[in-house]
Amino acid sequence: DVKVTQSSRYLVKRTGEKVFLECVQDMDHENMFWYRQDPGLGLRLIYFSYDVKMKEKGDIPEGYSVSREKKERFSLILESASTNQTSMYLCASSLDRRLRNTEAFFGQGTRLTVV
Amino acid sequence: KNEVEQSPQNLTAQEGEFITINCSYSVGISALHWLQQHPGGGIVSLFMLSSGKKKHGRLIATINIQEKHSSLHITASHPRDSAVYICAVRVDTGNQFYFGTGTSLTVIP
Numbered sequence: 001d002v003k004v005t006q007s008s009r010y011l012v013k014r015t016g017e018k019v020f021l022e023c024v025q026d027m028d029h030e031n032m033f034w035y036r037q038d039p040g041l042g043l044r045l046i047y048f049s050y051d052v053k054m055k056e057k058g059d060i061p062e063g064y065s066v067s068r069e070k071k072e073r074f075s076l077i078l079e080s081a082s083t084n085q086t087s088m089y090l091c092a093s094s095l096d097r098r099l100r101n102t103e104a105f106f107g108q109g110t111r112l113t114v115v
Numbered sequence: 116k117n118e119v120e121q122s123p124q125n126l127t128a129q130e131g132e133f134i135t136i137n138c139s140y141s142v143g144i145s146a147l148h149w150l151q152q153h154p155g156g157g158i159v160s161l162f163m164l165s166s167g168k169k170k171h172g173r174l175i176a177t178i179n180i181q182e183k184h185s186s187l188h189i190t191a192s193h194p195r196d197s198a199v200y201i202c203a204v205r206v207d208t209g210n211q212f213y214f215g216t217g218t219s220l221t222v223i224p
Contacts, residue, residue: 090158092212103163104203104212106160
C-alpha cells in the first residue's frame with residue numbers, strides 16, 4: 001500500500017559530500033515536492049516539480065538542486081553538504097491542481113545528519 | 116509571514132479528554148488538510164476539507180471558509196493519539212501547499 005517511498009530513513013554524511021535523496025511515487029502524480037522540516041519552522045518547500053524535467057524553486061532552494069527524469073522519481077541533490085542542512089527531508093506528491101481538491105501523499109521522511 | 120497559523124503549539128491532555136486544535140490561514144485555498152506525524156517522521160493525511168465538516172472515528176474536522184479557520188477535534192483522547200498534528204492548505208492559485216508549524220499533542224494515561 002506504499003505510495004511515496006523515500007530511499008533512506010536515516011543518513012549520515014560528511015561535510016562537503018554530494019548527497020542524493022531519492023523519492024518514488026506509484027500514483028502517476030504530476031506534482032512532486034521536497035520539503036525540509038525543522039523544529040519551530042514547520043515544513044518549508046525546497047523545490048517542486050509539476051512535470052518531467054520541469055522544476056520550480058520553493059522558499060529555500062539555496063544549496064540544493066533537483067532532478068526529475070521520469071514522472072515517478074524526484075531526486076533532491078545536496079551539491080556539497082553542510083552542517084546546516086542537517087534536517088528531516090520529506091517528499092510529497094499530488095495530482096495537478098486543475099483536478100481540484102486533491103490530496104498530497106507523503107513519504108516516511110529521511111533524517112539527514114551532516115557531520 | 117506565516118500563511119498558516121496553528122494553536123496551540125503544544126498540548127498535554129489526560130486520556131479521555133476532548134481536544135481541539137485550531138488552524139487559521141490567510142490565503143485563498145482550494146482545500147485544507149489535517150496531517151498526523153508520529154515520532155519517526157512519517158506523515159499521514161487525516162482529512163481533506165473544502166467545506167463543512169468531516170468525521171472519521173473519534174476525529175472530527177471542521178472548516179469555516181468565510182472566517183478562514185479550521186478545527187480538528189479528538190473525542191475520548193487516547194495515548195496513541197500522541198503525535199504532531201499539522202494543518203496544511205492548498206492554494207487556489209497554484210500547486211503549492213502551505214503548512215502550519217504543527218501542534219504537538221501528548222495524551223497521558
